[in-house]
Amino acid sequence: GVEVGPQPQGVARADVLDKMRKIVKHGLDFVQLFNEGKEFPQCTIEVFKIMEKVDYPRNKNGEIIAIIHPKLQDQDWQPLKNGDPLFLTLDGEVIPYQGDCTVYPTFINEAAYYEKKQALVKTEKIKLTAKHLRLSVS
Numbered sequence: 001g002v003e004v005g006p007q008p009q010g011v012a013r014a015d016v017l018d019k020m021r022k023i024v025k026h027g028l029d030f031v032q033l034f035n036e037g038k039e040f041p042q043c044t045i046e047v048f049k050i051m052e053k054v055d056y057p058r059n060k061n062g063e064i065i066a067i068i069h070p071k072l073q074d075q076d077w078q079p080l081k082n083g084d085p086l087f088l089t090l091d092g093e094v095i096p097y098q099g100d101c102t103v104y105p106t107f108i109n110e111a112a113y114y115e116k117k118q119a120l121v122k123t124e125k126i127k128l129t130a131k132h133l134r135l136s137v138s
Helices: 014-035 111-116
Strands: 043-054 066-068 085-089 094-096 120-130
Touching: none
Parallel strands: none
Antiparallel strands: 043 120, 066 085, 085 094
8 A cells, every 4th residue: 555645634745646656657567577586686675663652741641741742743754853842832841851861753643543642653763675576587
């Protein structure tokens, strides 16, 4: 599957649709070249591995008491370091990120995740190496 975004639910955006078309085309091109016997060399890519889902701060009744800090809004995949602003309480208090490593948040303040009690997902950037690949033709 391919998910391209961010995009509000029920909204069709031309730029997001164009990105989706391009990635699907690249995937189909790869399948065609692979089936034709093309060899793909070893490669290394950076990916983001999910570490943990983070909920909004809540009171004892389970009600949200802080929102995503304005400096974090729309900063998906950007580094978040210890001490950086994470949440902003309704009283104006900044709640900083407290962690021992830099993380790369995503799905920040996504409307579809409020009911799942998810303010964002913390990811770590890692490198993966894919071995060379070639269809063995018999």
